[in-house]
Amino acid sequence: MASITYDIEIPSLIPAAKMYKAVVLDADTLIPKIMPQAIKNVKILEGDGGVGTVKLIHFGEGSQYKSVKHRVDALDTENLTHSYSIVEGDALTGGLDSITYHVKIVSTEDGGCICKNRSIYHSKDGFELSEENIKEGKEKGMAMFKAIEAYLQANPEAVKKVEILEGNGGVGTVKIIHFGEGSQYKSAKHRVDAIDTENLTHSYTIVEGDALTGVLESITYHVKIVPTEDGGCICKNRSIYHTKGDVEITEEKIKEGKEKAMQMFKAIEAYLQANPDA
Secondary structure, eight states, rough: OOEEEEEEEESSSSHHHHHHIIIIIIIIHHHHHOOOTEEEEEEEEEEESSTTTTEEEOOOSSOOOOEEEEEEEEEEETTTTEEEEEEEEGGTTTTTEEEEEEEEEOOOTTSOEEEEEEEEEEEETTTOOOOOHHHHHHHHHHHHHHHHHEEEEEETSSOOOEEEEEEETTTTTTTEEEOOTSSSEEEEEEEEEEETTTEEEEEEEEEEEGTTTTTTTEEEEEEEEEEEEEEEEEEEEEEEEEEEEEEOOOOHHHHHHHHHHHHHHHHHHHHHHTTTTT
């Protein structure tokens, strides 16, 4: 039996312990939640989640495969390492006996981390794994990691739910946004000012709520999605803060708003990359 090994390192701004928890400890519930087109669900067939546990992973409609059996080979929560093997399933493509993965999350000086992943393909005698298959594996692993990273950056506890108070979703619709435990605010009223699906523009205003911090009358947002030549796009967003009287908004508050908007956009982008048919 021959084997092929490749290594990949992915940097992240997420703290190492938090990333390890998401990528390893919470992965069985988190990944189906944020990437349902890739993974539908994970079921434990044997064990309690520790070493020796065997899981059955059912892929979603966006995958070319149906399912695989996954065996936990090693788990070290103190040193943030994890090893597991794919031991059965159509993802082995008939020419592989198994695929083993060794994952290590390493802290960096800036408070983030690097995810180090070693993949070892154990092939059957006479079978040669193509560079295309290896590239495909790398890209899927990268997409999954980036989706989890964006999810963590966006603070999923920030928004609990959104309810429509008036309208049908079009211009004039008023919504109430209930923030979650991860937010410093409780709620905000959101009014849809304009929607142009042909020109990919949208305008809305926060008209009420503690998110206005007592010094703002409202905040208006103008969003425009512009296609680019490479098949992607640019999201252009203009934020207008309408203050009460002579109140001045600090640069810190403006920066905070920009960062939250960027995190939300990146989370949506990562979700769409992982779920192209969504």
